[in-house]
Amino acid sequence: MQDLGISVLFRGVNFQRLLGGLWVTLRLALITIGLSCLFGLLFGLLMLSKKKIAKVFCRVWLEIVRFMPQLVLLYLVYFGFARLFGWDLDGETSAVIVFTFWGTAEMGDLIRGALTSIPLHQTESAAAIGLTKGQVYLYVLIPQTLRRLLPQAINLSTRIIKTTALVKMINVTEVLKVGQQIIGQFYRQPDAAFWVYFVIFLLYFLVCWPFSLLAKQLEKRWA
Amino acid sequence: MSDTILRVNDIYKSFDGTGVLRGVSLEIREGEVVVIVGPSGCGKSTLLRCINGLETIDRGEIWLQDEKISGQVKELHVIRQKIGMVFQSYDLFPHMKVMDNLLLGPTKALGRHRQEVEQEALQMLERVGLKEKAYVYPRTLSGGQKQRVALVRAMLMHPEILLLDEITAALDPEMVSEVLNVVIDLARGGMTMAIVTHEMRFAEAVADRVLFLEEGVVLEEGTPEKFFHAPATERAQRFLQSFTYASKRDQAAAKPQGEPL
Ligand SMILES: Nc1ncnc2c1ncn2[C@@H]1O[C@H](COP(=O)(O)OP(=O)(O)OP(=O)(O)O)[C@@H](O)[C@H]1O
């Protein structure tokens, strides 16, 4: 065969298969990010609660998430829970659980940070011009919190998108897995691997780059 | 008296068991400017914060005209619409342009129309020399400009009384007078004010009456002439002396006046 390896991508439905895999990646990431925002808000508020036990609980959770490799958590849930509790979780559900467990803690910590970064005198001077409590939140506190939060939340989101690549280890056929299948089929074509991975690299780049641009833009605008 | 705007009646306030205000009374009539001075930590800020309900009081009463501020008032924000307050720290809202800072209170708290207030805001900005800054973000302003905007923001609510808590304390010295001149202008215009300041020359210039607070009690009260030139208590004399410096050349040159810190 004299073809360049890149041609394997245009044989049959290979490119569509890759895009299908990318969609699995994105779907997983989007569900995770959505749930992480939702639970992260609760987590952040819990971190700010005056109850010591709530704070300790959050701290421990956050530490676990930070020092435990995501892959270990994935194996733990996917293989461990199945054996231990007899749960038959499919790969994607396990992944959503693990990544949400992680995202919730990280997002919660960002939300806590953003909330506490607004100085008290902002609240007081807003109250001093006669706004109600609700108006103080609506016009003064929430907009400032979002401005601090959004760039960081976007960065976290791109990290989540990247990390979803791990789920191929628990038998989810996402973009990387599809790539490996294609390479497997064309093992006679030695440079196929390079081109397939290169295209996957481009796909990730195309998905994450706009996010990171947006984050930079927002950071500059709201600095 | 019918023209009394604010009446503070024997109020007490403590933090963690330490009495910060211990029986303070104060009456301010319409158009009157009362300056409150005293050593650091004597309770000046706390007094102003109690007046607009940022702190609750333990005992006593505070009345704004015929409305009681102290105690469990549900509609605190309605009373605050009638009390303007400017603080030491710059507290413009950083995510809003100057004009939006100015319009927030009048449009959201008072429900006035944007166009109408915007015209008024522009006129007021012009009076304080900041008309060209109407549509910039606060971070592009100097400290002195920020405090002038904060004064305009408070005045646009048409308050019955204005409370100023060391509004020039965080400013570079060369910006102090541009802000204090605005305050003197407001005083001339008949604005009722309670002012806390460490600028003694300004205090003397603007005050109708001076209140000397120490350790949470009013030690002395009187006209600026009397307070600054013939203070009655030894404490007040010592306080005023802390604003003067003995000359390097003249050992006996400590008079109770001179350069403010
Ligand atoms: N929220 C608070 N909690 C505990 N103590 C407080 C609080 N606010 C004020 N205090 C204490 O009350 C006392 C009076 O404080 P206040 O801020 O009223 O003084 P001040 O006269 O304004 O002083 P300065 O000239 O330094 O501004 C101080 O000892 C201060 O530490």
Ligand SMILES: [Mg+2]
């Ligand atoms: Mg003070």
